[in-house]
Amino acid sequence: MKHLAIIALVLSSFVAQAQEIPVFSRKTPTLKELVPFRLGVAVSTPQVEALGSGSRKEKLIARHFNQVVAENCMKSFALQPREGEFHFDEADKFVDWARANNLAVVGHVLVWHSQLPVWFAKNADGSLCSRETLLARMENHIKTVVAHFKGRVYAWDVVNEAIEADGSYRRNDFFKILGEEYIDAAFKFANEADPDIQLWYNDYGNESAAKNATIAALVRRLKDSGLRIDGVGLQTHVRIDEPSVDAYEDAIKTISAEGVKLAITELDVSVLPAAWNLSAEISSRAAYDAKFNPWPEGRLPDDVNGRLGERYRELFLLFRRYSSIIERVTFWGLSDGDSWLNDFPMAGRTDYPLLFDRSLRLKPWARRALAGQKLRDR
Ligand code: G3I
Numbered sequence: 001m002k003h004l005a006i007i008a009l010v011l012s013s014f015v016a017q018a019q020e021i022p023v024f025s026r027k028t029p030t031l032k033e034l035v036p037f038r039l040g041v042a043v044s045t046p047q048v049e050a051l052g053s054g055s056r057k058e059k060l061i062a063r064h065f066n067q068v069v070a071e072n073c074m075k076s077f078a079l080q081p082r083e084g085e086f087h088f089d090e091a092d093k094f095v096d097w098a099r100a101n102n103l104a105v106v107g108h109v110l111v112w113h114s115q116l117p118v119w120f121a122k123n124a125d126g127s128l129c130s131r132e133t134l135l136a137r138m139e140n141h142i143k144t145v146v147a148h149f150k151g152r153v154y155a156w157d158v159v160n161e162a163i164e165a166d167g168s169y170r171r172n173d174f175f176k177i178l179g180e181e182y183i184d185a186a187f188k189f190a191n192e193a194d195p196d197i198q199l200w201y202n203d204y205g206n207e208s209a210a211k212n213a214t215i216a217a218l219v220r221r222l223k224d225s226g227l228r229i230d231g232v233g234l235q236t237h238v239r240i241d242e243p244s245v246d247a248y249e250d251a252i253k254t255i256s257a258e259g260v261k262l263a264i265t266e267l268d269v270s271v272l273p274a275a276w277n278l279s280a281e282i283s284s285r286a287a288y289d290a291k292f293n294p295w296p297e298g299r300l301p302d303d304v305n306g307r308l309g310e311r312y313r314e315l316f317l318l319f320r321r322y323s324s325i326i327e328r329v330t331f332w333g334l335s336d337g338d339s340w341l342n343d344f345p346m347a348g349r350t351d352y353p354l355l356f357d358r359s360l361r362l363k364p365w366a367r368r369a370l371a372g373q374k375l376r377d378r
Contacts, residue, residue: 040065041333042331043094048090061103066102068098070094071332074091074109075109075115076116076117077116078091079145080145082117086148095152109156110186112161122173129177138186138189146194155198160203161204162201187199188227204236207242207243209247219255234255238270238315240271240307261325264326264330265330267331268353268354269315275345300352304352312355312369312370313369313373320372335358336351338354341353
């Protein structure tokens with residue numbers, strides 16, 4: 001009996017200790033482990049410059065994501081600022097760091113009217129260049145760049161933002177010189193440069209049914225002409241209260257019906273009052289006005305932060321439902337302090353559009369929102 005009592009005493013103290021130390025302590029999942037597609041992030045130029053320094057941002061990117069895209073350093077103005085003069089140092093640094101950290105790289109972007117070096121579509125006197133000159137320049141740029149990154153970049157945004165919200169083709173310099181066939185030429189050159197990489201069309205304003213109908217028709221036309229297009233990127237620069245998730249679902253259905261993959265390529269959710277029409281058109285600008293910058297201190301009120309979490313949750317519920325066709329979801333920046341939205345269309349505002357705050361703390365709702373789980377009461 002006495003022995004039994006001693007054994008019981010020893011066991012009970014063991015159980016008490018065991019209750020204090022959880023037996024199965026499960027590791028907190030990283031963000032990429034919570035979603036059924038690749039999870040990506042855009043890396044800004046200052047971040048690329050700092051890669052290799054072991055900064056906290058660099059560690060967060062490598063830990064939580066499995067895909068990256070350069071926010072600016074692989075655009076034509078950066079890679080070929082003067083005709084025939086290619087600069088690959090910064091982009092190489094970015095791509096090599098990404099590969100060393102098991103991050104798949106998307107190339108952004110081969111043909112885009114913005115951040116286009118002035119020489120590209122112009123003669124020395126500033127007039128538009130000829131069809132032959134533009135085609136030759138496009139071929140040289142696309143083939144040189146794609147070949148340079150062959151085997152290191154798995155997908156390229158071949159053409160970006162060619163279509164307006166009303167469904168018409170944007171009248172950029174490429175269009176003025178070549179008509180909509182500049183798009184065909186870009187996809188042809190990219191495929192010739194590397195038949196193994198994925199070729200994508202990328203655009204914003206994805207809630208517009210008219211734009212989506214034109215994108216679908218473009219995909220059909222390219223395919224009917226024997227050209228290859230693998231996917232369409234929905235940039236998804238959205239706001240906390242618009243556009244509706246239903247409009248996004250319509251976009252997903254309309255475009256994927258053409259037999260292409262989809263990706264959410266530039267996701268962010270602005271919480272600031274709209275001072276302009278809903279657009280990611282970088283050429284629109286407004287003068288600073290404090291009434292459009294309600295939370296300049298870097299801290300969002302709890303109720304607005306909660307609504308932001310709910311907005312992300314409803315978006316991820318949609319993306320998760322279509323995970324058989326959405327191959328990646330990429331955030332346009334790591335933390336609120338990195339976002340282009342702080343300076344668009346008004347410089348000097350304080351927006352809160354991303355998953356990490358300005359102190360690089362993950363927002364409290366982030367994991368549950370990405371997992372599509374009900375958010376906890378705050
Ligand atoms: O590099 C110069 C710097 O030397 C100069 O001192 C500074 C002064 O303004 O400007 C710097 O260039 C800025 C550049 O980003 C690099 O930081 C430009 O002003 C600025 O306009 C440019 O903005 C980028 C924008 O594309 C250009 O069109 C944003 O960072 C970038 O987030 C944004 O990304 C686009 C996607 O490529 C396509 N989809 C829409 C998305 C948001 O507009």
